[in-house]
Amino acid sequence: MAIEIGISHLEVFGDSKLIINQTLEQYDVKKENLVPYCKYAKKLLANFEEITLEHILRKENRQADALANLATTLALSQEETAKVAVSQRWVVPSVIEEEKEEKQANIISVCLVENEDWRQTIIEYLQHGRLPDDVRHKTEVRRRAA
Structure with a gap:
């Protein structure tokens, strides 16, 4: 949404210190299933002139949780929402090479969570x-x- 409305300076607050530090490249992404998420986040962050990523405690994260839920709801239509089992599948836009991007825009990749x-x-x-x-x-x- 921030990209769509042309925001140039963005503050990101997250309750996962690991994810914040992986996105800031202070930590390596060791779990293979998190690599596409991290790549996609970095790709999105490249759309802003200035980015601030900040870790906040989970107990102080109610507003962030509400915004994340709103973003998910807005990103998926009613029909798509009914098809996605939140606890068993993760939906992430595909991270694709720049030269293929024009041909494969709006592709969604679904990964099963085994555990x-x-x-x-x-x-x-x-x-x-x-x-x-x-x-x-x-x-x-x-x-x-x-």
């Missing part, structure tokens, strides 16, 4: 009211969902 996402039980509870059978896990899911 079950820790948020899956919370999503199941919030969307469908389903809780795990284990009493301890039921309590934990209810607490985390709040």
